[in-house]
Amino acid sequence: MKTTGRVVVTAVAMFIAFQAASVAAFVIFGFIPGPPGINLWLATAAAILVGRYTWKQTDTPSEAAGRASGLLASIGCGALLIGGIGFAGGFFGPMIFAPDANQGPMLGIFITGPLGFLIGGVGGFLYWRRRRSAGALQQTKP
Numbered sequence: 219m220k221t222t223g224r225v226v227v228t229a230v231a232m233f234i235a236f237q238a239a240s241v242a243a244f245v246i247f248g249f250i251p252g253p254p255g256i257n258l259w260l261a262t263a264a265a266i267l268v269g270r271y272t273w274k275q276t277d278t279p280s281e282a283a284g285r286a287s288g289l290l291a292s293i294g295c296g297a298l299l300i301g302g303i304g305f306a307g308g309f310f311g312p313m314i315f316a317p318d319a320n321q322g323p324m325l326g327i328f329i330t331g332p333l334g335f336l337i338g339g340v341g342g343f344l345y346w347r348r349r350r351s352a353g354a355l356q357q358t359k360p
Contacts, residue, residue, distance in 0.1 A: 224276045231299065232269040234306045239264035272299070289346050296342025297335045304334020 243257040275295050308330030312322025 224273060227276055227299065228269050228272045230303060231272040232265040234302045235268035236261045236265035237306060237310060238302075289343070292346035292349075293339045293342040296345060297339035300338025300341060301331055301335030304337075305331030 239261040240257060243260045305326045308326025309323045310326070312319050312325055316322055
């Protein structure tokens, strides 16, 4: 993947992780008194870890030699990435664009998240298949 694409994908993944970890930390620590700023620290740590993982997983195949790059890894990475984007768009979008809607976040939980997960899994499979066939073509050339 080109560097521009890697930066965009990593930034989106970090944003989604930061938002999800913020909500989770608020639910966990919002009602329990804890150290000040723990929500921000946990959300930032989650975003950094997800960003690092995403950056490593979007290497070109030649750079990723020696790492597991099989069918399940491609399907899982595609499903989690596109599913996360779909979930974040469906969950946070109605909060931003229609704050009066009382069931807005349900869109991300029940519709856009699962659909994004399925579409990402299919996309990961197609990506793996294309990469495998390109590798087979390179091996047959003299």
